[in-house]
Amino acid sequence: xxTVLQHPAYEEERLQRVAEQLPCRELQxxxxxSLMGEPQHYSYPSIFIYGHRASGKSHVMHVLLKELExxxxxxxxxxxxxxxxxxxxxxxxxxxxxxxxxxxxxxxxSDFVRVYRQQCSHSPAKETRYIVMEKAELLRxxxxxxxxxxxxxxxxxxxxxxxxxxxxxxxxxxxPNTGCFEPxxxxxxxxxxxELQQILSQDRHPxxxxxxxxxxxxxxxxxxxxxxxxxxxxxxLAALNFSKFCEPLAEGKVKETDTHKLWRNIxxxxxxxxxxxxxxxxxxLQWEQMQQMEEKETGALRGLSAHTxxxxxxYSKFLLIAAYLAxxxxxxxxxxxxxKHHGKIRKTKFLKKNEKxxxxxxxxxxxALDRLLAIFYSVVDSRIAPTASIFSQISSLxxxxxxxxxxxxxxxxxxxxxxxxxxxxxxxxxxTVNFDIVKYLYDFL
Amino acid sequence: MSKRKLKDDxxxxxxxxxxxxxxxxxxxxxxxLPEKPEGVEAQHKHLLExxxxxxxxxxxxxxxxxxxxxxxxxxxLNCVLRDLLEDKDVQKNLLQVHLNGLLQTDDRIALKEITxxxxxxxxxxxxxxxxxxxxxxxxxxxxKKGDRSSSRPVLFVLDEFDLFAHHKxxxxxxxxxxxxxxxxxxxxxxxxxxxxxxxELLEKRVKSRFSHRQIHLLSSLTFSQYLExxxxxxxxPGSFPDSKFAQDWNGGIETLCEDKSVEEVLQxxxxxxxxxxxxxxxxxxxxxxxxxxxxxxxxxxxxxxSRLCLSDAKANMLHGLSILELCLxxxxxHLNDVYEGEPFNLQMVHNEFKKFLHRKSNSMYNFDxxxxxxxxxxxxxxxxxxxxxxxxxxxxxxxxxxxxxxDHSQIMEALQKYPxxxxxxxxxxxxxxx
Numbered sequence: 001x002x003t004v005l006q007h008p009a010y011e012e013e014r015l016q017r018v019a020e021q022l023p024c025r026e027l028q029x030x031x032x033x034s035l036m037g038e039p040q041h042y043s044y045p046s047i048f049i050y051g052h053r054a055s056g057k058s059h060v061m062h063v064l065l066k067e068l069e070x071x072x073x074x075x076x077x078x079x080x081x082x083x084x085x086x087x088x089x090x091x092x093x094x095x096x097x098x099x100x101x102x103x104x105x106x107x108x109x110s111d112f113v114r115v116y117r118q119q120c121s122h123s124p125a126k127e128t129r130y131i132v133m134e135k136a137e138l139l140r141x142x143x144x145x146x147x148x149x150x151x152x153x154x155x156x157x158x159x160x161x162x163x164x165x166x167x168x169x170x171x172x173x174x175x176p177n178t179g180c181f182e183p184x185x186x187x188x189x190x191x192x193x194x195e196l197q198q199i200l201s202q203d204r205h206p207x208x209x210x211x212x213x214x215x216x217x218x219x220x221x222x223x224x225x226x227x228x229x230x231x232x233x234x235x236x237l238a239a240l241n242f243s244k245f246c247e248p249l250a251e252g253k254v255k256e257t258d259t260h261k262l263w264r265n266i267x268x269x270x271x272x273x274x275x276x277x278x279x280x281x282x283x284x285l286q287w288e289q290m291q292q293m294e295e296k297e298t299g300a301l302r303g304l305s306a307h308t309x310x311x312x313x314x315y316s317k318f319l320l321i322a323a324y325l326a327x328x329x330x331x332x333x334x335x336x337x338x339x340k341h342h343g344k345i346r347k348t349k350f351l352k353k354n355e356k357x358x359x360x361x362x363x364x365x366x367x368a369l370d371r372l373l374a375i376f377y378s379v380v381d382s383r384i385a386p387t388a389s390i391f392s393q394i395s396s397l398x399x400x401x402x403x404x405x406x407x408x409x410x411x412x413x414x415x416x417x418x419x420x421x422x423x424x425x426x427x428x429x430x431x432t433v434n435f436d437i438v439k440y441l442y443d444f445l
Numbered sequence: 446m447s448k449r450k451l452k453d454d455x456x457x458x459x460x461x462x463x464x465x466x467x468x469x470x471x472x473x474x475x476x477x478l479p480e481k482p483e484g485v486e487a488q489h490k491h492l493l494e495x496x497x498x499x500x501x502x503x504x505x506x507x508x509x510x511x512x513x514x515x516x517x518x519x520x521x522l523n524c525v526l527r528d529l530l531e532d533k534d535v536q537k538n539l540l541q542v543h544l545n546g547l548l549q550t551d552d553r554i555a556l557k558e559i560t561x562x563x564x565x566x567x568x569x570x571x572x573x574x575x576x577x578x579x580x581x582x583x584x585x586x587x588x589k590k591g592d593r594s595s596s597r598p599v600l601f602v603l604d605e606f607d608l609f610a611h612h613k614x615x616x617x618x619x620x621x622x623x624x625x626x627x628x629x630x631x632x633x634x635x636x637x638x639x640x641x642x643x644x645e646l647l648e649k650r651v652k653s654r655f656s657h658r659q660i661h662l663l664s665s666l667t668f669s670q671y672l673e674x675x676x677x678x679x680x681x682p683g684s685f686p687d688s689k690f691a692q693d694w695n696g697g698i699e700t701l702c703e704d705k706s707v708e709e710v711l712q713x714x715x716x717x718x719x720x721x722x723x724x725x726x727x728x729x730x731x732x733x734x735x736x737x738x739x740x741x742x743x744x745x746x747x748x749x750x751s752r753l754c755l756s757d758a759k760a761n762m763l764h765g766l767s768i769l770e771l772c773l774x775x776x777x778x779h780l781n782d783v784y785e786g787e788p789f790n791l792q793m794v795h796n797e798f799k800k801f802l803h804r805k806s807n808s809m810y811n812f813d814x815x816x817x818x819x820x821x822x823x824x825x826x827x828x829x830x831x832x833x834x835x836x837x838x839x840x841x842x843x844x845x846x847x848x849x850x851x852d853h854s855q856i857m858e859a860l861q862k863y864p865x866x867x868x869x870x871x872x873x874x875x876x877x878x879x
Binding site (some may be wrong): 006007008016034035037038043044050056108109110113114143145148149152154155156168169170172173178179181182184185187189190195225226227228229274275278279307360361362363364399404418422436 | 475549554729
């Protein structure tokens with residue numbers, strides 16, 4: 001780390017402090033610093049920074065602006081559900097709370113620019129002011145004129161102001177159809193494996209050596225790197241699983257240097273973490289509790305998705321099975337599956353199916369109510385009267401979102417439905433009523 | 446004073462660089478007006494004449510300045526206004542109203558803004574009172590009362606003119622053009638727009654009141670002129686305090702522009718666009734690399750800046766994907782190839798991916814469906830894939846139809862640049878049928 005940030009307008013010491021807080025981002029920070037230039041000079045009207053999640057976009061901006069004490073307003077577009085909040089926040093951080101109260105009740109962009117100009121004439125900018133917009137992709141969903149106006153804010157308010165947009169999405173997807181002032185587009189590249197290792201190794205546990213922790217990070221990256229490159233996610237996983245990694249050490253089974261044994265101990269554990277805690281099936285609190293009680297096998301605790309099992313009435317189960325069969329089987333095969341005397345099967349033609357038409361790839365098809373009932377009577381062995389209770393069970397399945405009604409044009413006459421449950425779910429249901437559903441599915445014939 | 450004078454001649458390098466940064470940044474970022482507008486002398490003369498006739502003789506006019514983004518419309522207008530206001534009479538007499546289609550999004554706001562900028566009686570300080578109808582009646586009355594000889598001429602500048610045409614009934618435009626047509630207070634309406642078909646947007650009654658005077662700013666730049674413009678943009682003015690430094694700097698720029706590699710880079714930029722803004726962005730990136738340690742612009746700086754400007758953003762994003770996400774993209778590419786651009790869902794992609802894993806017995810990428818779903822959703826968040834229709838709530842997530850937003854060549858190029866890409870994945874991507 002010999003390349004320390006350099007800029008004549010700022011003190012060495014401060015830049016040193018900035019550089020310490022930005023590991024592996026010296027190049028980007030230096031670039032930004034040189035673009036921003038000296039505080040009293042003009043800077044480019046708008047800068048657009050894109051990069052993957054957790055590639056340090058907000059962090060670099062925050063550290064730079066904070067440490068160098070530049071006047072700035074940081075606005076998260078998630079928070080600003082209306083433009084009023086955005087305007088208030090900008091005015092508040094530049095001119096104090098008096099300015100924000102000058103805005104009328106539902107201000108337009110015109111009001112904002114007017115108040116800004118008025119305030120600016122009282123206290124003109126000695127230094128470049130920065131407006132940092134986080135999650136800028138949400139600006140596209142607001143008024144169509146907000147984004148173009150922000151991009152040329154310097155020209156509109158005639159002040160030394162720079163708007164910095166941070167986003168995960170590339171600039172091409174932002175451009176309005178009549179064009180706009182093009183911002184300076186900068187990319188924050190992803191961290192490489194070595195850089196991730198270096199950053200993650202920084203928050204090591206004080207009671208263990210640095211090599212020990214970095215070997216742990218190495219193992220962690222070996223498991224997770226092919227799936228996840230999000231620094232925050234990896235850091236979270238590293239913090240959760242470290243105690244398990246240290247366990248054999250505490251028991252005195254292995255030494256710190258015995259990496260292979262440590263790896264053998266932790267690797268299956270991390271693999272299980274990918275299926276559970278990475279998907280938030282098991283919350284991190286539960287995961288920590290699970291690690292405490294060793295005798296209980298980790299992962300034995302049922303995760304979120306295991307709770308999808310629902311208790312249904314007997315006929316509702318069959319209705320759902322019938323709906324699944326109706327959704328995933330082509331109608332022309334119904335005769336063969338559900339009729340007792342269906343005549344001769346032309347085997348060669350029947351078995352010829354190509355993969356493209358498999359409904360388990362394409363998703364469920366809509367079916368009419370008549371077909372559902374026909375299949376229902378065929379799969380249920382006893383005689384059932386088509387009572388109001390059967391029909392109300394169908395509509396309650398729709399409310400439970402196990403079925404979805406497809407067309408809303410006619411509620412009563414010949415409604416069409418789709419089945420919205422997964423294969424595993426329906427298999428579990430049919431097991432409870434002793435029905436072999438796979439035998440009736442065309443795709444698995 | 447005398448001490449200052451002594452120092453002026455020869456500044457230390459640090460101060461000179463600060464000065465250079467200050468001057469050039471004002472030029473590139475703040476769009477400082479040039480001494481003379483280049484390449485648009487005829488348009489400048491035309492507009493100046495027109496506005497002079499309004500300001501001095503009280504003639505009502507309307508004109509549209511049309512040109513693509515970054516063609517110098519605002520610069521032309523501001524130059525004309527600067528030259529116009531040099532005249533003492535005009536300066537005393539002319540009232541200006543600046544409106545912007547981005548800010549004044551409807552007629553009510555625009556009217557308040559006009560009232561405020563004209564300092565009419567129903568405006569107290571910065572606040573404007575009265576309803577829309579009152580304001581309009583008041584404004585029209587004020588304009589109507591005036592006549593050609595006695596009242597002060599008003600200049601209306603409508604930036605982003607095409608957005609004003611989207612207002613309800615185009616009331617504002619109708620009234621402005623109507624005033625300019627009839628013998629009332631002298632007004633000049635200048636519209637700036639980047640839409641060539643702007644007249645098609647106007648209603649018939651509005652269109653008939655417009656004078657159909659248009660000034661087109663279409664660039665007809667040759668490459669040598671482009672090169673000259675780059676040189677002019679980078680050169681220091683004669684008023685630079687340290688004349689020795691300025692001479693050296695300008696000499697450096699001269700040699701820079703003659704460099705073969707620089708010329709090649711500029712030719713590439715010239716071929717993609719010729720507007721002022723794209724030049725300024727490029728030069729701004731060069732300028733930011735000038736420091737005390739390196740007080741000149743080297744050809745390498747320009748190459749680096751050009752590389753930054755022209756880099757493909759999507760390829761950069763693909764570079765940061767995990768190997769699983771990359772595999773999913775390759776599977777999508779194969780689906781696109783086989784089914785000729787038909788939309789796909791997660792199940793199909795997973796199936797395609799499984800086929801790849803199946804052929805390779807010792808695979809390390811055996812992931813569960815939920816892990817793949819998470820990767821798929823990440824791709825959707827990055828907008829590399831996009832749902833076909835909006836009704837996402839009704840279908841299950843794994844059966845929602847998607848389209849790939851990437852080009853075949855982009856994927857292949859990203860694959861070449863991908864750090865430590867496994868060979869079998871690369872081969873899978875190359876093979877014609879997955």
